[in-house]
Amino acid sequence: MKTLALQRFDVAIRRATPFMLTLFVVLLKFVPLPVPDYGLIAPDFVLMAVFYWTVHRADLMRPAVVFVVGLLDDILSGVPLGLSALTLLLVHWTIVSQHRAFRSRSFAIIWCGFALIAVGVQVLVTVLALVIGGAPVQPIVFAAKLAITVGLYPALAWVMGCAQRAFLVEA
Amino acid sequence: MMRLAAPIRALAQRFTFLGLVAVSAGLMVLGKAEVPLIERLRMAVTDAFVPVMDALSRPAATVADIGERISRLIDVNAENARLREENARLLYWQAVARKLDADNQSLRNLLRFAPDPEKSFISARIVADAGGSFLRSVLINAGSANGVAKGQTAVSGDGLVGRVGEVGIRAARILLLTDLNSQVPVLLEDSRERAVLVGDNSDRPRLMFLPVTVKPQVGERVVTSGHGGVFPPGLPVGIVAAVGEGPPRVKPYVEFHRLDHVQIIDYGLNGMLPVGAPPPARRSGR
Numbered sequence: 343m344k345t346l347a348l349q350r351f352d353v354a355i356r357r358a359t360p361f362m363l364t365l366f367v368v369l370l371k372f373v374p375l376p377v378p379d380y381g382l383i384a385p386d387f388v389l390m391a392v393f394y395w396t397v398h399r400a401d402l403m404r405p406a407v408v409f410v411v412g413l414l415d416d417i418l419s420g421v422p423l424g425l426s427a428l429t430l431l432l433v434h435w436t437i438v439s440q441h442r443a444f445r446s447r448s449f450a451i452i453w454c455g456f457a458l459i460a461v462g463v464q465v466l467v468t469v470l471a472l473v474i475g476g477a478p479v480q481p482i483v484f485a486a487k488l489a490i491t492v493g494l495y496p497a498l499a500w501v502m503g504c505a506q507r508a509f510l511v512e513a
Numbered sequence: 514m515m516r517l518a519a520p521i522r523a524l525a526q527r528f529t530f531l532g533l534v535a536v537s538a539g540l541m542v543l544g545k546a547e548v549p550l551i552e553r554l555r556m557a558v559t560d561a562f563v564p565v566m567d568a569l570s571r572p573a574a575t576v577a578d579i580g581e582r583i584s585r586l587i588d589v590n591a592e593n594a595r596l597r598e599e600n601a602r603l604l605y606w607q608a609v610a611r612k613l614d615a616d617n618q619s620l621r622n623l624l625r626f627a628p629d630p631e632k633s634f635i636s637a638r639i640v641a642d643a644g645g646s647f648l649r650s651v652l653i654n655a656g657s658a659n660g661v662a663k664g665q666t667a668v669s670g671d672g673l674v675g676r677v678g679e680v681g682i683r684a685a686r687i688l689l690l691t692d693l694n695s696q697v698p699v700l701l702e703d704s705r706e707r708a709v710l711v712g713d714n715s716d717r718p719r720l721m722f723l724p725v726t727v728k729p730q731v732g733e734r735v736v737t738s739g740h741g742g743v744f745p746p747g748l749p750v751g752i753v754a755a756v757g758e759g760p761p762r763v764k765p766y767v768e769f770h771r772l773d774h775v776q777i778i779d780y781g782l783n784g785m786l787p788v789g790a791p792p793p794a795r796r797s798g799r
Binding site for chain 1: 526529530533534536537538539540541543544545551554555558559562565566569570573574577580581639640641642643644645646647648649650651652678679686693713714715716768770771773
C-alpha cells in the first residue's frame with residue numbers, strides 16, 4: 343500500500359517535469375545580465391520550452407499548463423496580463439493541430455518549425471506592443487531577438503532532452 | 514460507457530482551450546482598465562517569486578562582477594591617471610562647495626528659511642530585469658515591508674534611475690526613465706530651460722516641450738527640475754547626446770545594464786501619482 347502511494351507520487355513528480363522545467367525557464371528569463379539592452383533582445387526561453395514539450399510530450403504540456411506558465415510570465419515581466427498566455431496558447435494550438443508534421447521528424451525539421459513559429463510569435467508580439475502599449479519595436483531589435491531565440495533553441499532542446507530521458511523514460 | 518467518454522473528453526478539452534483563450538483575452542482587456550485587484554494579484558505573485566529570483570540573480574551578479582574586475586585590471590594605469598586628475602579637480606570643487614555651504618547656511622539663518630523635509634532612503638538589490646518590447650522596468654527585493662511606496666524616486670550613485678511603479682510586500686517594480694510611460698520634468702543646466710524627458714523604450718530618451726528657440730548643446734547636463742512634484746529638483750539625469758532632426762536625445766548617466774543596487778529615496782513627494790482615495794470634493798461654505 344505504502345509502495346503504491348510512493349510509486350504514484352514518483353509518477354506524478356516525473357510527469358510534472360515539463361511544467362517544473364518550463365516554470366524554471368520563466369524565472370531564468372529575468373536574471374539580470376550585464377549586457378546593454380538585454381531586456382530587449384533576451385532570448386524567448388519560455389517559447390522554446392513550451393514548443394519543445396508540446397512537440398515531444400503534448401500529453402504533459404496541456405493548455406492549462408501553458409496558460410499558467412504564460413500568466414506567470416506576464417505577471418513577472420509587467421506586460422499586459424494575458425499577453426504571453428494568449429500567445430503561448432496559440433503556439434500550443436498550432437503545434438497540436440500540425441502534430442503530424444512534427445511526429446518523429448529529424449531535429450533539423452523540428453528546428454525549422456520552431457523558427458517559423460518564432461517568427462509568427464515575434465510578429466504577433468510586435469503588433470500587440472504597438473497596438474496595446476504604443477511601443478514601436480526597431481527592426482534591428484526584432485531581428486536580433488529572433489536570431490538569438492532561434493539560434494539558442496538547440497541548446498535548450500538538448501537540456502530538455504536530457505531531462506526527458508532522465509525522468510520520462512517510459513515514453 | 515467508454516465510447517461516450519472519448520468524444521466527451523475531446524469536447525471538454527476543446528472547451529478548456531477556448532475558455533483559456535477567452536480568459537487570456539479578457540485579462541488583457543481588464544488589465545487595460547487598471548483594475549486595482551489585478552495590480553494586487555500581480556504584486557502578490559511577484560512577492561512569492563522574488564526570493565527565488567533573488568537567489569537566481571546572485572550567481573549571475575558574481576560572474577558579472579568578476580568580468581568587471583578583470584576589465585578594470587586591464588586598464589588600471591590609465592584609470593589611475595584619470596582618477597588622480599579628477600581628484601585634483603574635485604578637491605578644488607570641495608573647497609568651493611564648503612565655502613558655498615557656509616555662505617548658504619548663514620544666509621538661510623538670516624532669512625529664516627524653511628528647510629526641505631527630511632529624506633530617508635532604502636538600498637535594494639535588483640533581482641530581475643523585466644524589460645521587453647512593452648516596458649523597461651526592474652524588480653527590486655524591497656517592498657512596503659521596508660518602507661518602499663509607489664511614486665518614490667530610485668537613484669544610483671550616477672543619477673536618476675526612475676520611480677517606483679508597483680509595490681508588493683517584499684518586492685517593488687521600478688519604472689526606468691527609459692520606459693515608454695516615463696516622463697520626467699527636467700532642466701537644461703546651462704540654459705536653465707525646462708523640458709520633459711520622455712522615454713520611448715530606447716536607451717536614449719527624448720527631450721520634449723523645449724521652446725523652439727532653444728538649441729541645446731551636445732554634452733549639456735540635464736537635471737530634474739522638480740516641477741510636478743514627482744522628482745526633487747537637481748538630481749543628475751544625463752547629458753544631451755544628440756541634436757538634429759527630431760527632438761534632442763539624452764544619454765542617461767546611469768548605465769542600466771550595469772546597475773545592481775538602487776537607492777529608493779522618500780522625499781515626501783506624492784506628485785502626480787494617485788495615492789489612495791481621491792481627495793474629497795470641496796464642500797460649499799455653510
